[in-house]
Amino acid sequence: MQTQAAKHHSNERAPDVHLTDGTLSFQGEPLFTGLQLTLPAAQTTCLLGPSGIGKSSLLRLLAGLGDAAMGNVRDSDGASLEGRLSYMAQQDLLLPWLTTLQNVCLGHRLRYGKGGKDTRTAEMRALELLRAVGLADAAGKRPAALSGGMRQRAALARTLFENQPFVLMDEPFSAVDAITRLELQELAANLLKGRTVLLVTHDPLEALRLGDSILIMSGRPATLESFPIPAEPAPRNPRSVDILAAQSALLNRLLLARDRP
Numbered sequence: 488m489q490t491q492a493a494k495h496h497s498n499e500r501a502p503d504v505h506l507t508d509g510t511l512s513f514q515g516e517p518l519f520t521g522l523q524l525t526l527p528a529a530q531t532t533c534l535l536g537p538s539g540i541g542k543s544s545l546l547r548l549l550a551g552l553g554d555a556a557m558g559n560v561r562d563s564d565g566a567s568l569e570g571r572l573s574y575m576a577q578q579d580l581l582l583p584w585l586t587t588l589q590n591v592c593l594g595h596r597l598r599y600g601k602g603g604k605d606t607r608t609a610e611m612r613a614l615e616l617l618r619a620v621g622l623a624d625a626a627g628k629r630p631a632a633l634s635g636g637m638r639q640r641a642a643l644a645r646t647l648f649e650n651q652p653f654v655l656m657d658e659p660f661s662a663v664d665a666i667t668r669l670e671l672q673e674l675a676a677n678l679l680k681g682r683t684v685l686l687v688t689h690d691p692l693e694a695l696r697l698g699d700s701i702l703i704m705s706g707r708p709a710t711l712e713s714f715p716i717p718a719e720p721a722p723r724n725p726r727s728v729d730i731l732a733a734q735s736a737l738l739n740r741l742l743l744a745r746d747r748p
């Protein structure tokens with residue numbers, strides 16, 4: 488699974504992202520209040536925490552998407568992230584009437600219209616990404632003909648196709664088998680280099696493989712705490728003794744996080 492597609496422009500380095508005063512309540516109950524978060528420049532931050540604690544809501548807030556969330560999201564130059572951010576939701580959000588290839592190119596189509604500027608080049612790049620995620624044979628199929636894991640890989644290809652400096656991913660590899668997951672993690676780590684990434688996962692091993700830093704969200708209203716990562720750079724070897732030891736420690740921290748009021 489190697490590709491040159493969607494490589495971030497080599498001399499570009501995405502800046503930090505800063506959230507201040509992140510606040511969100513549902514039915515009068517605060518999920519988080521005055522939350523502060525910094526995503527370090529050109530690094531992958533992995534976010535873990537109990538189900539329902541507010542991880543996806545935090546991602547949507549950073550993406551500038553609806554709900555009732557409030558907060559100030561800026562890069563280190565004080566600029567908004569609008570138009571420079573790629574968001575992979577938990578649901579794959581593939582359009583059922585488009586083929587897999589057309590779904591990957593959706594952003595291009597929305598920007599330039601059907602058959603618009605450089606469509607052929609965009610399709611070639613999309614095909615290369617589909618090849619990289621193991622879906623070249625499904626390029627002409629519609630989402631209904633794909634398995635859950637295939638749809639998730641198509642959504643990953645679409646996210647990488649966007650080639651943005653800021654990337655938010657919500658459990659991007661949850662629907663694929665363990666071996667494919669390891670391969671996709673490796674691919675994503677290579678293609679996401681140089682970008683500022685926040686990745687939500689329930690998989691401690693995934694966080695320890697991919698994270699330049701790891702955050703645990705817990706409590707109500709929720710707070711964020713960091714978890715120490717192994718010294719070697721990501722993507723780390725999932726079979727190394729250090730990673731396996733860290734996995735056990737991280738599981739213990741997640742147990743404590745789940746039981747926190």
Ligand SMILES: Nc1ncnc2c1ncn2[C@@H]1O[C@H](COP(=O)(O)OP(=O)(O)OP(=O)(O)O)[C@@H](O)[C@H]1O
Pocket residue numbers: 513518536537538539540541542543544545554
């Ligand atoms: N639009 C909404 N209206 C009402 N409640 C909502 C809405 N969106 C989220 N919630 C509630 O907010 C809480 C946090 O949801 P969120 O999806 O952010 O959690 P999460 O940590 O991502 O969970 P999971 O790990 O299960 O995906 C949940 O209790 C959920 O029911």
